[in-house]
Amino acid sequence: NWTMERFVDTEIERIRxxxxxxxxxxxxxxxxxxxxxxxxxxxxxxxxxxxAILVDNGVMRLNECEIVHETLTxxxxxxxxxxxxxxxxxxxxxxxxxxxxKRKIIGNTFIEVFQREAERVVKESGGAVDFLLQGTLYPxxxxxxxxKGPSATIKTHHNVGGLLENMKLKLIxxxxxxxKDEVRVLGTNLGIPEDLVWRHPxxxxxxxxxxxxxxxxxxxxxxxxxxxxxxEEIKAAGLYREISQAxxxxxxVKAVGVMGDKRVHDQxxxxxxxxxxxxxxxxxxxxxxxxxRKVAGRIVNEVDGVxxxxxxxxxxxxxxxxxx
Ligand code: XMP
Numbered sequence: 001n002w003t004m005e006r007f008v009d010t011e012i013e014r015i016r017x018x019x020x021x022x023x024x025x026x027x028x029x030x031x032x033x034x035x036x037x038x039x040x041x042x043x044x045x046x047x048x049x050x051x052a053i054l055v056d057n058g059v060m061r062l063n064e065c066e067i068v069h070e071t072l073t074x075x076x077x078x079x080x081x082x083x084x085x086x087x088x089x090x091x092x093x094x095x096x097x098x099x100x101x102k103r104k105i106i107g108n109t110f111i112e113v114f115q116r117e118a119e120r121v122v123k124e125s126g127g128a129v130d131f132l133l134q135g136t137l138y139p140x141x142x143x144x145x146x147x148k149g150p151s152a153t154i155k156t157h158h159n160v161g162g163l164l165e166n167m168k169l170k171l172i173x174x175x176x177x178x179x180k181d182e183v184r185v186l187g188t189n190l191g192i193p194e195d196l197v198w199r200h201p202x203x204x205x206x207x208x209x210x211x212x213x214x215x216x217x218x219x220x221x222x223x224x225x226x227x228x229x230x231x232e233e234i235k236a237a238g239l240y241r242e243i244s245q246a247x248x249x250x251x252x253v254k255a256v257g258v259m260g261d262k263r264v265h266d267q268x269x270x271x272x273x274x275x276x277x278x279x280x281x282x283x284x285x286x287x288x289x290x291x292x293r294k295v296a297g298r299i300v301n302e303v304d305g306v307x308x309x310x311x312x313x314x315x316x317x318x319x320x321x322x323x324x
Contacts, residue, residue, distance in 0.1 A: 004182070004185050004186055004189055005189065007178075007186065008041070008044075008186065008189060008190065011041060011045075011174050012041065012044055012045040014174075015041070015042065015045035015046065015172070015174060016045050016046065018131075018172065019045070019046055019049070019130075019131060019172070022049075022128060023046075023049065023128065023129075023130050023131065024046075024049045024050070024051065024121075024125050024128050024129040024130070024131070025042055025046065025049065025050045025051070025129065025130075025131040025132070025133050025172060026050075026051045026052075026053065026117075026118050026121050026122075026129055026131070026132060026133065026169075027039060027042065027050065027051075027052055027053070027132060027133025027134070027135075028052075028053050028054070028055065028110075028114055029052045029053070029054050029068070029072065029078075029080065030054070030068075030202070030204070031054070031060075031064055031067070031068035031071075031196070031199070031202075032135075032199060032201065032202060033180075033183060033184060033187055033192075033196060033197055033198075033199055034135035034136075034137060034175060034180075034183060035135040036071075036072065036076075036135075036187065036192055036196055037135065037175065037183050037186055037187040037190065037192060038133055038134070038135035038173075038174055038175055039052045039072065039076075039078050039133070039135075040076050040078065040187070040190045040191075040192060041174050041175075041186075041190065042133055042174075043076065043077060043078045043079070044190070047079075048079040050078070050079060050133070051079055051081065051121045051125075051129075052072065052078050052079060052080040052081070053080070053081050053083060053114060053117045053118070053121075054068055054069065054072075054080060054081070054082045054083070055083050055085055055110055055113050055114060055117075056082060056083065056084045056085060056086050057085060057086065057089040057106060057109070057110065057206065058085070058086025058087070058089045058090045058217075058220065059089065059090075059106070059205065059206035059207040059208040059215065059220055060202075060206050060207070061202070061206070061207070061224060061227060061228065061231075062224045062225065062227070062228040065082060065084075069082050071193060071196060075193060076191070076192065081117065081121075083113060083117055085109070085113045088109060088113065089105075089106060089109050090215070090216075090217055090220075092105050092109055093105055093106075093208060093214075093215040094214075094215075094216075095214060096214065096215065097213050097214055099209050099324035102205055102208045102209060102215065102324075103204075103205050103209065106204065106205045106206075106208055107204065107205075110204070111163070114163070115163055115166075115167070118132075118163060118167060118169075119167070122167065129167075129169070130168075130169065130170055131169060131170050131171070131172045132163055132164065132169040132170070132171055132172065133172050133173075133174075134171055134172070134173050135173075135175055136173045136175060136176050137175050137176070137178055137179065137180060137183060138175075138176060138177055138178055138179055139179065139180070140176075141176055184197050184198065198240070198241055200240075200243070200244065200245045200246065201244075201245060201279070203322060207220050207223050207224060207227070208220075209322055209323070209324045210223055210227070210247055210248070210249040210250065210322070210323060210324075211223050211249070211250045212249060212250065212251050212252050212323060212324060213252030214252075218305075219250055222250055222267065222269075222303055222304075222305050222306060223248060223249065223250040223269075225302065225303045226248035226250070226269045226271075226299045226303050226306060226309075227247050227248040229248075229295065229298045229299055229302060229303070230246060230247070230248050230271055230273075230295055230299070231246060231247075233291065233294060233295045233298070234246055234273070237291055239285075239287075242275070242285075243273050243274070243275060243285050244274055244275050244276045244277075244279070244282065245272075245273070245274055245276070245279075245282075245321055246271070246272065246273035246274070246285070247271075247272055247273075248269050248270070248271050248272075248299075249269070249270045249271075249272065249323045250267060250268075250269060250270075250306075251267065251268040251269070251270055251310075252267075253267065253268050254266060254267060254268075255267075255268050255307060255308045256307075257300070257307030257308060259300075259307060264307050265307075266305050266306055266307035266308070267305055267306050267307070267308075268306070268307075268308045268309070268310060269299055269303070269306050269308070269309045269310070270309075270310045270311070270312055270323065271295070271309060271310070271311050271312065272284070272311075272312040272321070272323070273285040273287070274316070274321055276316070276321070279321065280316075281315075281316055281317065282315065282316040282321055283315050283316075284311075284312060284313050284314065284315065287311075292311065295309070296309040
Protein backbone atom coordinates (compact mmCIF):
# COMPACT_ATOMS: atom_id res chain seq x y z
CA ASN A 1 0.00 0.00 0.00
CA TRP A 2 1.98 2.96 -1.32
CA THR A 3 -0.11 5.73 0.28
CA MET A 4 0.45 4.22 3.73
CA GLU A 5 4.18 3.96 3.16
CA ARG A 6 4.23 7.58 2.12
CA PHE A 7 2.17 8.46 5.17
CA VAL A 8 4.79 6.86 7.43
CA ASP A 9 7.66 8.77 5.82
CA THR A 10 5.93 12.13 5.81
CA GLU A 11 4.61 11.68 9.33
CA ILE A 12 8.03 10.73 10.69
CA GLU A 13 9.51 13.81 9.01
CA ARG A 14 6.73 15.97 10.42
CA ILE A 15 7.20 14.60 13.96
CA ARG A 16 10.96 15.24 13.78
CA UNK A 17 10.38 18.79 12.57
CA UNK A 18 7.79 19.52 15.27
CA UNK A 19 9.71 17.94 18.17
CA UNK A 20 13.12 19.24 17.09
CA UNK A 21 16.52 17.56 17.52
CA UNK A 22 16.46 17.32 21.33
CA UNK A 23 12.77 17.57 22.27
CA UNK A 24 11.09 14.79 24.24
CA UNK A 25 7.59 13.37 24.18
CA UNK A 26 5.57 11.40 26.72
CA UNK A 27 2.46 9.36 26.09
CA UNK A 28 0.27 6.72 27.66
CA UNK A 29 -0.08 3.33 26.04
CA UNK A 30 -2.90 0.90 26.77
CA UNK A 31 -2.09 -2.11 24.64
CA UNK A 32 -4.73 -1.07 22.14
CA UNK A 33 -3.93 -0.64 18.47
CA UNK A 34 -4.18 3.18 18.39
CA UNK A 35 -1.80 3.99 21.23
CA UNK A 36 0.63 1.27 20.11
CA UNK A 37 0.75 2.49 16.51
CA UNK A 38 1.19 6.09 17.69
CA UNK A 39 3.97 4.96 20.05
CA UNK A 40 5.75 2.96 17.34
CA UNK A 41 5.61 5.93 15.00
CA UNK A 42 7.22 8.10 17.71
CA UNK A 43 9.87 5.45 18.30
CA UNK A 44 10.70 5.46 14.58
CA UNK A 45 10.80 9.25 14.51
CA UNK A 46 12.68 10.14 17.71
CA UNK A 47 13.83 6.88 19.31
CA UNK A 48 14.10 6.90 23.10
CA UNK A 49 13.21 10.57 23.33
CA UNK A 50 9.69 9.18 23.32
CA UNK A 51 8.70 7.92 26.78
CA ALA A 52 5.75 5.54 26.86
CA ILE A 53 3.90 4.94 30.11
CA LEU A 54 1.61 2.02 30.80
CA VAL A 55 -0.57 2.42 33.87
CA ASP A 56 -1.74 -0.83 35.43
CA ASN A 57 -5.13 0.15 36.82
CA GLY A 58 -5.89 -3.28 38.28
CA VAL A 59 -8.85 -3.78 35.95
CA MET A 60 -7.07 -4.89 32.81
CA ARG A 61 -7.46 -8.34 31.27
CA LEU A 62 -5.63 -11.47 32.40
CA ASN A 63 -1.83 -11.02 32.01
CA GLU A 64 -2.48 -7.98 29.84
CA CYS A 65 0.10 -5.76 31.47
CA GLU A 66 2.85 -8.36 31.07
CA ILE A 67 1.91 -9.04 27.46
CA VAL A 68 1.85 -5.35 26.53
CA HIS A 69 5.15 -4.80 28.34
CA GLU A 70 6.78 -7.70 26.52
CA THR A 71 5.46 -6.69 23.08
CA LEU A 72 6.34 -3.03 23.39
CA THR A 73 9.80 -3.37 24.89
CA UNK A 74 11.14 -6.61 23.42
CA UNK A 75 9.14 -6.63 20.20
CA UNK A 76 8.97 -2.96 19.29
CA UNK A 77 11.90 -1.52 21.25
CA UNK A 78 9.79 1.23 22.73
CA UNK A 79 11.11 3.07 25.80
CA UNK A 80 8.36 1.99 28.19
CA UNK A 81 7.73 2.38 31.91
CA UNK A 82 5.04 0.25 33.55
CA UNK A 83 3.47 1.79 36.64
CA UNK A 84 1.64 -0.63 38.88
CA UNK A 85 -1.11 1.52 40.36
CA UNK A 86 -3.60 -1.31 40.77
CA UNK A 87 -3.88 -0.90 44.55
CA UNK A 88 -4.47 2.80 44.19
CA UNK A 89 -7.28 2.26 41.67
CA UNK A 90 -8.89 -0.66 43.50
CA UNK A 91 -8.65 1.22 46.79
CA UNK A 92 -10.59 4.14 45.36
CA UNK A 93 -13.18 1.86 43.77
CA UNK A 94 -13.98 0.21 47.09
CA UNK A 95 -17.68 0.41 47.88
CA UNK A 96 -18.55 2.13 44.57
CA UNK A 97 -21.36 0.61 42.51
CA UNK A 98 -22.50 3.44 40.21
CA UNK A 99 -20.93 2.89 36.77
CA UNK A 100 -20.53 6.59 36.02
CA UNK A 101 -18.79 7.08 39.36
CA LYS A 102 -16.50 4.13 38.52
CA ARG A 103 -15.67 5.83 35.22
CA LYS A 104 -14.92 9.15 36.92
CA ILE A 105 -12.73 7.54 39.57
CA ILE A 106 -10.76 5.58 37.00
CA GLY A 107 -10.42 8.56 34.66
CA ASN A 108 -9.29 10.90 37.44
CA THR A 109 -6.93 8.39 39.02
CA PHE A 110 -5.43 7.70 35.63
CA ILE A 111 -4.76 11.41 35.17
CA GLU A 112 -3.18 11.67 38.65
CA VAL A 113 -0.91 8.66 38.12
CA PHE A 114 0.02 9.69 34.61
CA GLN A 115 0.75 13.23 35.73
CA ARG A 116 3.04 11.94 38.49
CA GLU A 117 4.92 9.81 35.98
CA ALA A 118 5.08 12.63 33.48
CA GLU A 119 6.56 14.90 36.16
CA ARG A 120 9.16 12.26 36.95
CA VAL A 121 10.14 11.93 33.29
CA VAL A 122 10.31 15.72 32.93
CA LYS A 123 12.54 15.95 36.02
CA GLU A 124 14.83 13.16 34.89
CA SER A 125 15.14 14.65 31.43
CA GLY A 126 16.11 18.05 32.79
CA GLY A 127 12.87 19.68 31.74
CA ALA A 128 13.08 18.94 28.05
CA VAL A 129 9.65 17.31 27.65
CA ASP A 130 7.33 19.51 25.63
CA PHE A 131 4.83 17.15 24.06
CA LEU A 132 2.08 14.76 25.01
CA LEU A 133 1.28 12.03 22.50
CA GLN A 134 -2.34 11.05 21.91
CA GLY A 135 -3.49 8.28 19.59
CA THR A 136 -6.56 10.27 18.54
CA LEU A 137 -8.20 9.05 15.33
CA TYR A 138 -10.31 11.02 12.88
CA PRO A 139 -13.63 9.70 14.25
CA UNK A 140 -12.54 10.82 17.77
CA UNK A 141 -11.85 14.28 16.39
CA UNK A 142 -15.32 14.42 14.85
CA UNK A 143 -16.95 13.02 17.99
CA UNK A 144 -15.32 15.56 20.28
CA UNK A 145 -16.53 18.35 18.00
CA UNK A 146 -20.09 17.13 17.62
CA UNK A 147 -20.56 15.95 21.22
CA LYS A 148 -19.59 19.20 22.90
CA GLY A 149 -22.81 19.43 24.80
CA PRO A 150 -24.40 17.73 27.76
CA SER A 151 -24.25 14.45 25.81
CA ALA A 152 -20.48 14.42 26.31
CA THR A 153 -21.17 13.36 29.88
CA ILE A 154 -23.11 10.23 28.87
CA LYS A 155 -19.88 8.30 29.05
CA THR A 156 -16.94 10.21 30.37
CA HIS A 157 -13.59 9.82 28.69
CA HIS A 158 -10.06 10.55 29.78
CA ASN A 159 -9.27 14.20 29.86
CA VAL A 160 -5.79 15.52 29.38
CA GLY A 161 -6.58 19.22 29.70
CA GLY A 162 -4.90 19.50 33.10
CA LEU A 163 -1.67 17.99 31.85
CA LEU A 164 -1.58 20.35 28.93
CA GLU A 165 -2.20 23.41 31.08
CA ASN A 166 -0.20 22.66 34.25
CA MET A 167 2.80 21.13 32.56
CA LYS A 168 2.62 23.34 29.48
CA LEU A 169 2.69 20.33 27.19
CA LYS A 170 1.64 20.55 23.58
CA LEU A 171 -0.50 17.83 22.06
CA ILE A 172 0.92 15.69 19.28
CA UNK A 173 -1.60 13.51 17.42
CA UNK A 174 -0.05 11.66 14.47
CA UNK A 175 -3.17 9.59 13.73
CA UNK A 176 -5.72 12.39 13.77
CA UNK A 177 -6.48 12.10 10.06
CA UNK A 178 -6.83 8.32 9.98
CA UNK A 179 -9.66 5.84 10.33
CA LYS A 180 -9.30 2.59 12.27
CA ASP A 181 -8.76 0.40 9.19
CA GLU A 182 -5.97 2.72 8.08
CA VAL A 183 -4.37 2.54 11.52
CA ARG A 184 -4.39 -1.27 11.24
CA VAL A 185 -2.65 -1.15 7.85
CA LEU A 186 -0.18 1.34 9.27
CA GLY A 187 0.44 -0.89 12.29
CA THR A 188 1.09 -3.90 10.07
CA ASN A 189 3.52 -1.86 7.96
CA LEU A 190 5.33 -0.78 11.12
CA GLY A 191 5.84 -4.41 12.15
CA ILE A 192 3.35 -4.50 15.01
CA PRO A 193 2.24 -8.11 15.71
CA GLU A 194 -1.05 -9.16 14.08
CA ASP A 195 -2.52 -10.02 17.48
CA LEU A 196 -2.19 -6.46 18.61
CA VAL A 197 -3.19 -4.88 15.30
CA TRP A 198 -6.51 -6.75 15.33
CA ARG A 199 -7.29 -6.45 19.03
CA HIS A 200 -10.86 -5.70 19.96
CA PRO A 201 -11.38 -2.28 21.53
CA UNK A 202 -11.20 -2.36 25.32
CA UNK A 203 -12.76 0.42 27.40
CA UNK A 204 -10.54 2.59 29.61
CA UNK A 205 -12.47 1.60 32.78
CA UNK A 206 -11.91 -2.02 31.74
CA UNK A 207 -13.25 -4.80 33.90
CA UNK A 208 -14.54 -2.26 36.45
CA UNK A 209 -17.61 -1.66 34.24
CA UNK A 210 -17.93 -5.38 33.58
CA UNK A 211 -18.12 -6.28 37.25
CA UNK A 212 -21.64 -5.15 37.98
CA UNK A 213 -21.85 -3.82 41.51
CA UNK A 214 -18.84 -3.35 43.76
CA UNK A 215 -15.42 -3.86 42.18
CA UNK A 216 -13.39 -5.96 44.59
CA UNK A 217 -10.13 -7.77 43.69
CA UNK A 218 -12.00 -11.08 44.07
CA UNK A 219 -14.80 -10.05 41.70
CA UNK A 220 -12.28 -8.72 39.18
CA UNK A 221 -10.41 -12.04 39.31
CA UNK A 222 -13.60 -13.99 38.56
CA UNK A 223 -14.63 -11.75 35.65
CA UNK A 224 -11.07 -11.84 34.32
CA UNK A 225 -10.88 -15.64 34.30
CA UNK A 226 -14.25 -16.05 32.60
CA UNK A 227 -13.36 -13.38 30.06
CA UNK A 228 -10.07 -15.09 29.31
CA UNK A 229 -11.76 -18.42 28.65
CA UNK A 230 -14.34 -16.80 26.36
CA UNK A 231 -11.72 -14.92 24.30
CA GLU A 232 -9.44 -17.95 24.19
CA GLU A 233 -12.25 -20.09 22.75
CA ILE A 234 -13.23 -17.36 20.28
CA LYS A 235 -9.64 -17.28 19.04
CA ALA A 236 -9.38 -21.07 18.94
CA ALA A 237 -12.54 -21.22 16.83
CA GLY A 238 -11.06 -18.67 14.40
CA LEU A 239 -13.84 -16.17 15.12
CA TYR A 240 -11.88 -13.34 16.72
CA ARG A 241 -11.70 -11.12 13.65
CA GLU A 242 -15.29 -11.74 12.66
CA ILE A 243 -16.43 -10.48 16.05
CA SER A 244 -15.97 -6.78 16.79
CA GLN A 245 -15.97 -6.99 20.58
CA ALA A 246 -16.54 -9.73 23.15
CA UNK A 247 -16.27 -9.98 26.90
CA UNK A 248 -17.61 -11.59 30.05
CA UNK A 249 -19.45 -9.56 32.68
CA UNK A 250 -19.97 -10.68 36.27
CA UNK A 251 -23.47 -10.15 37.61
CA UNK A 252 -24.12 -9.43 41.29
CA VAL A 253 -26.68 -12.19 41.44
CA LYS A 254 -26.53 -15.60 43.02
CA ALA A 255 -28.09 -18.60 41.39
CA VAL A 256 -28.50 -22.13 42.54
CA GLY A 257 -26.43 -24.84 40.98
CA VAL A 258 -25.46 -28.42 41.56
CA MET A 259 -21.72 -28.94 41.45
CA GLY A 260 -20.70 -32.54 41.95
CA ASP A 261 -23.26 -33.73 44.50
CA LYS A 262 -23.53 -30.41 46.33
CA ARG A 263 -25.98 -27.60 45.97
CA VAL A 264 -24.18 -24.32 45.52
CA HIS A 265 -25.18 -20.71 45.54
CA ASP A 266 -22.80 -18.98 43.15
CA GLN A 267 -22.57 -16.06 40.79
CA UNK A 268 -23.65 -15.59 37.20
CA UNK A 269 -21.50 -14.68 34.20
CA UNK A 270 -23.03 -12.90 31.22
CA UNK A 271 -21.24 -13.18 27.89
CA UNK A 272 -21.55 -10.56 25.20
CA UNK A 273 -20.16 -10.67 21.66
CA UNK A 274 -21.15 -8.22 18.95
CA UNK A 275 -20.55 -7.39 15.33
CA UNK A 276 -20.48 -3.77 14.35
CA UNK A 277 -18.65 -1.40 12.07
CA UNK A 278 -19.31 1.89 13.83
CA UNK A 279 -20.03 0.82 17.43
CA UNK A 280 -23.15 3.01 17.30
CA UNK A 281 -25.32 0.09 16.30
CA UNK A 282 -24.40 -3.54 16.88
CA UNK A 283 -25.84 -7.03 16.55
CA UNK A 284 -25.09 -9.98 18.81
CA UNK A 285 -22.95 -12.72 17.33
CA UNK A 286 -24.75 -15.91 16.49
CA UNK A 287 -22.45 -18.64 17.91
CA UNK A 288 -23.39 -22.24 17.30
CA UNK A 289 -24.63 -24.35 20.20
CA UNK A 290 -21.54 -26.51 20.31
CA UNK A 291 -19.32 -23.49 20.87
CA UNK A 292 -21.62 -22.09 23.56
CA ARG A 293 -21.76 -25.41 25.37
CA LYS A 294 -17.98 -25.63 25.42
CA VAL A 295 -17.49 -22.08 26.72
CA ALA A 296 -20.20 -22.35 29.37
CA GLY A 297 -18.87 -25.73 30.47
CA ARG A 298 -15.35 -24.42 30.83
CA ILE A 299 -16.45 -21.32 32.75
CA VAL A 300 -18.51 -23.17 35.36
CA ASN A 301 -15.84 -25.84 35.73
CA GLU A 302 -12.77 -23.64 35.77
CA VAL A 303 -13.92 -20.46 37.47
CA ASP A 304 -14.58 -20.79 41.19
CA GLY A 305 -17.62 -18.88 42.36
CA VAL A 306 -19.57 -19.17 39.10
CA UNK A 307 -22.33 -21.69 38.53
CA UNK A 308 -24.22 -20.22 35.60
CA UNK A 309 -23.53 -18.60 32.23
CA UNK A 310 -25.91 -16.40 30.20
CA UNK A 311 -25.58 -15.00 26.68
CA UNK A 312 -26.75 -11.47 25.92
CA UNK A 313 -28.96 -11.41 22.81
CA UNK A 314 -29.83 -7.71 22.86
CA UNK A 315 -29.14 -5.57 19.84
CA UNK A 316 -27.75 -2.07 20.07
CA UNK A 317 -29.88 -0.04 20.16
CA UNK A 318 -31.37 -0.32 22.66
CA UNK A 319 -28.75 -2.38 24.53
CA UNK A 320 -25.32 -0.74 24.62
CA UNK A 321 -22.27 -2.88 23.99
CA UNK A 322 -21.10 -2.59 27.58
CA UNK A 323 -23.35 -3.74 30.40
CA UNK A 324 -22.98 -0.48 32.26
P1 XMP B 1 -21.45 1.26 24.40
O1 XMP B 1 -21.47 0.48 25.66
O2 XMP B 1 -21.71 2.73 24.63
O3 XMP B 1 -19.96 1.17 23.87
O4 XMP B 1 -22.33 0.68 23.33
C1 XMP B 1 -19.52 1.61 22.60
C2 XMP B 1 -18.02 1.42 22.56
O5 XMP B 1 -17.41 2.30 23.50
C3 XMP B 1 -16.66 1.56 24.46
N1 XMP B 1 -16.85 2.20 25.76
C4 XMP B 1 -15.90 2.88 26.42
N2 XMP B 1 -14.63 3.13 26.10
N3 XMP B 1 -14.39 4.32 28.13
C5 XMP B 1 -13.86 3.83 26.97
O6 XMP B 1 -12.68 4.06 26.73
C6 XMP B 1 -15.67 4.10 28.51
O7 XMP B 1 -16.11 4.56 29.56
C7 XMP B 1 -16.46 3.34 27.60
N4 XMP B 1 -17.75 2.95 27.64
C8 XMP B 1 -17.97 2.24 26.50
C9 XMP B 1 -17.23 0.15 24.41
O8 XMP B 1 -16.29 -0.80 24.89
C10 XMP B 1 -17.56 0.01 22.94
O9 XMP B 1 -16.42 -0.31 22.19
